[in-house]
Amino acid sequence: MxxxxxxxxxxxxxxxxxxxxxxxxxxxxxxxxxxxxxxxxxxxxxxxxxxxxxxxxxxxxxxxxxxxxxxxxxxxxxxxxxxxRPRPGRLAVAGAPGALTPAVTRALARARTESPQLVASMRVCGRGEAVQAVLTGAADVALVDGAVAATDPLPLSGADFLTALPVGEEPLAVLLPAAHPLAGRTTLRLADLAAARWIDAPDAAAPLAQLRSAAQSDGFGVQFTYTGTDTRGLSLLVAAGAGLTTAALSAAADLPGLTAVPITEPRIVHRTELLHPRTPTSPVLELVELLRRA
Amino acid sequence: MxxxxxxxxxxxxxxxxxxxxxxxxxxxxxxxxxxxxxxxxxxxxxxxxxxxxxxxxxxxxxxxxxxxxxxxxxxxxxxxxxxxRPRPGRLAVAGAPGALTPAVTRALARARTESPQLVASMRVCGRGEAVQAVLTGAADVALVDGAVAATDPLPLSGADFLTALPVGEEPLAVLLPAAHPLAGRTTLRLADLAAARWIDAPDAAAPLAQLRSAAQSDGFGVQFTYTGTDTRGLSLLVAAGAGLTTAALSAAADLPGLTAVPITEPRIVHRTELLHPRTPTSPVLELVELLRRA
DNA sequence: TCATGCACATCAGTATTTCTGATGCAGGGT
DNA sequence: ACCCTGCATCAGAAATACTGATGTGCATGA
Incomplete structure (x- = not known):
């Protein structure tokens, strides 16, 4: 063999x-x-x-x-x-769509302007693919997100050999159609939604498995699976009533027909982590620095 | 390559x-x-x-x-x-010494007596070796222990593909020489001991790295490393004042010259987990059943 | 400083392995 | 029933991996 x-x-x-x-x-x-x-x-x-x-x-x-x-x-x-042979002139980012919070995109833009001759690239893909890209050298950093208990790291398979660094944490919100009975609430508990209809969009939002383990619940039955990384399509589906999904609270602003309600219980957050090889190139360190100052 | x-x-x-x-x-x-x-x-x-x-x-x-x-x-x-080709007549156990709590050994003995023609074996080794033995088929089950926060699973590397099952949880105790100034205490906080002299015995007790992460501390400096799985030798070293170590509270009973003081803060436990392949043999299932009833 | 021995490198030849291209054969579709 | 598609098999050729012999450089010690 x-x-x-x-x-x-x-x-x-x-x-x-x-x-x-x-x-x-x-x-x-x-x-x-x-x-x-x-x-x-x-x-x-x-x-x-x-x-x-x-x-x-x-x-x-x-x-x-x-x-x-x-x-x-x-x-x-x-x-x-x-x-x-390190490649110090390149900054190839692979990231899950949920990791592209405003703070992250600002940092990427600044890294770009501060080093004019930097060849930057950004690829949006699923978490696994992003990890894989860094592992195989196709990307220099990965940005991944997820919904986890405040003290836990993101569960990433195959990410031994990579250094993980939290770069953003904010409340996790449920996306609801504006007409949903719970849309008027200012906060929600996850348990209230365990029996709801959910869309599992593991590449465009937090995988339902993460919610299940955070809530220590067997709920979150999946009646609808969404494959792909396009968050707009996912939002439209939620607005149309296909089911619920989650997002970082900031990412949910101004979606037409949608309401985002933060989850208060259990203590769960939307965390973004940056992954890089143990010998990061200088543009990666620069990006890390920018994200840390933000 | x-x-x-x-x-x-x-x-x-x-x-x-x-x-x-x-x-x-x-x-x-x-x-x-x-x-x-x-x-x-x-x-x-x-x-x-x-x-x-x-x-x-x-x-x-x-x-x-x-x-x-x-x-x-x-x-x-x-x-x-x-x-x-499953091997239903065999029960090969590989286990870390700290996992051999009274409850576990009782269950092993009962498995033996309840199925007289079972060919049983037990091998005491380090955690990594135990995991490896199950992965390569040299053993049918692994029993590993560790000191972790009450809600966390044991951190085991390379144990993807294996099913983990908690089979015992009890207070974690510090082993102190009877003459130690803190030996009279009925409980201790881990933080009180961060600056103490510790023995790191990763194969005979909980690795100090686990204490460090449970206490979220940089303490637990290692001045003495103990290699091997013999807990008696480790106890003697502790009694002789070489440094401190930990054990499950029940495992620390009646050690001459030693005192075991349970740790109350942080909320940390000594947990034993059983690991088996995803297609366990019937003797393994039997052992799991015995441990669950215990 | 130089002889000596040890341990890794190199080389040529052979054995083995691993391809290709041709052919065989079995199912499923027409 | 026929053909067509696609995997299996086979023989030969190409590539590769191993052995045994020999080369080479470094460390050691007188």
């Missing part, structure tokens, strides 16, 4: 096809077949059904290991490469 | 010698040389100094990634193997 075989396996599972995976990897279909056969012989278990191509139970299990494993392999290479 | 090269690299770093690593791996010295050369060429960075053989900065960085990576590779294989 080697990493190349694992990469082939993951690719086949993703493409649901040996030949497509072969093309994607630049191999012949024959080679892919042999990789999978070798893996299955090694582990003494069928990993994929053929026709249709789909992971077996053992395959699913292996996939869960293989994906992070390959990611960490890339991370290891990137980590050494960073040490060898 | 493949896993075999990484394994060679780690072995060389551990042995501080190419030839010794070659012998350990069953290769020739030449092959090891070529592995390292290939890695260094691939990453475009020297990883080891020669004469003496020691990791460079880049090498250190790579090592930090390589060790967990190789561990997870083993874990992946073990996870699939478990699915293929």
């Amino acid at each position: 080697n990493s190349q075989q694992l990469r082939t396996f993951v690719t086949v599972a993703d493409h649901r096809s040996f030949s497509a995976a072969a093309q994607a990897l630049g191999y012949t279909q024959s080679a892919v077949s042999q990789h999978i056969a070798a893996l299955e012989a090694d582990l003494e278990a069928p990993l994929l059904t053929r026709r249709p191509v789909a992971p077996t139970e053992a395959g699913e299990r292996l996939l869960e290991h293989a994906r992070p494993l390959l990611l960490r392999l890339d991370a290891a290479r990137a980590d050494v490469a960073r040490l060898r | 493949n896993s075999q090269q990484l394994r060679t690299f780690v072995t060389v770093a551990d042995h501080r010698s190419f030839s010794a690593a070659a012998q350990a791996l069953g290769y020739t010295q030449s092959a090891v040389s070529q592995h390292i050369a290939a890695l260094e060429a691939d990453l475009e960075a020297p990883l080891l100094t020669r004469r003496p053989v020691a990791p460079t900065e880049a090498g250190e960085r790579l090592l930090e990634h390589a060790r967990p990576l190789l561990l997870r590779l083993d874990a992946a294989r073990a996870d699939v193997a478990r699915l293929r």
Whole structure:
């Protein structure tokens, strides 16, 4: 079992096809077949059904290991490469949309103007993708947000090897349609909303799992899943009554047809954290400094 | 960069010698040389100094990634193997010494007597080793302990893919020599002891890092490090005045020359957790059931 | 200062592995 | 029933990885 075989396996599972995976990897279909056969012989278990191509139970299990494993392999290479050749002229930011609070965007803009020859870039993506980007060196910093108890760090998987730094904390608000019966309230307790209809938008807002663990509740049933990072679309859905979601209180200002009500109980906050490699480049340190002063 | 090269690299770093690593791996010295050369060429960075053989900065960085990576590779294989062929007649327990509270040992003994043909084994080791044993399939369950805030889970690295289950919680006590000025107290606050002399015995008691984070303090300076899992030796050291350590209150009963004083502030407990793979064998479930009833 | 030995590097040759391209074979669609 | 698509298999070629022999540089000690 080697990493190349694992990469082939993951690719086949993703493409649901040996030949497509072969093309994607630049191999012949024959080679892919042999990789999978070798893996299955090694582990003494069928990993994929053929026709249709789909992971077996053992395959699913292996996939869960293989994906992070390959990611960490890339991370290891990137980590050494960073040490060898830092890129001080670049500031590539990968961030979850909820992390783009006014304070953060101001700091980004200032970093840009204060160092005119800095090549800056910003990519909005899900939390996992942002972490991955920093791990593999595609980005220099990640900005991620979430809804957690005031003293807890954000739960981020795979972020060992990265330094996390809180850069913003504000009340967490529920977004409600303006016509919602609770829209008139000035504050709300999360427990009051456990039975409500929620939209789970893990890449555009705080994942419902975070609310569930913060409220220590089994509620927050998901009837609607929203995939993507566009917060406007999410707001429109909330306004249209598809369900509720959360946001940082400041991010919820002036949304037409929507009301944001801060949550007071449990003691839960919307926190933004900055993640950077343990050997950050100077633009990253500068950004950290700007955010700290803000 | 493949896993075999990484394994060679780690072995060389551990042995501080190419030839010794070659012998350990069953290769020739030449092959090891070529592995390292290939890695260094691939990453475009020297990883080891020669004469003496020691990791460079880049090498250190790579090592930090390589060790967990190789561990997870083993874990992946073990996870699939478990699915293929569960071992229902075996109960191999790996546990930190502090996890062997009376309740736990009683449950282990009962599991043994209730299923006479069960092949049981118990291995006492450090936390990391216990986690590793379960990951690689060498053990079926791990029992680990630690000192944490009442609501927090134990901080265990690499224990993704494992299910954790609290199986015991009791007050955390400081072990003091009977002659210690504070030995007469019925309770103590951790802050009172931040400036004391401590023994860091990460494999025999709660690591001082856990106390530091629970107390949110920078204290607990380490003047003495104790390596190993023998709690008796540690007790003797404490009695002899080498420094303080912690234990579950119940574990501290009747230690000659020692006094155990429970800590009341911050709200910190000694918690034992059981870790098992997501597909536990029936003896593991039985043990869990016994511990839950206890 | 120089001989010596040790330990890693290098090299050439061989063994092994891993590809490719051709062909085989089984299901699903027409 | 037929073909078409897509995975399996096979043989040969290419690449790679290992061994054993030899080279080289450093440390040691006289």
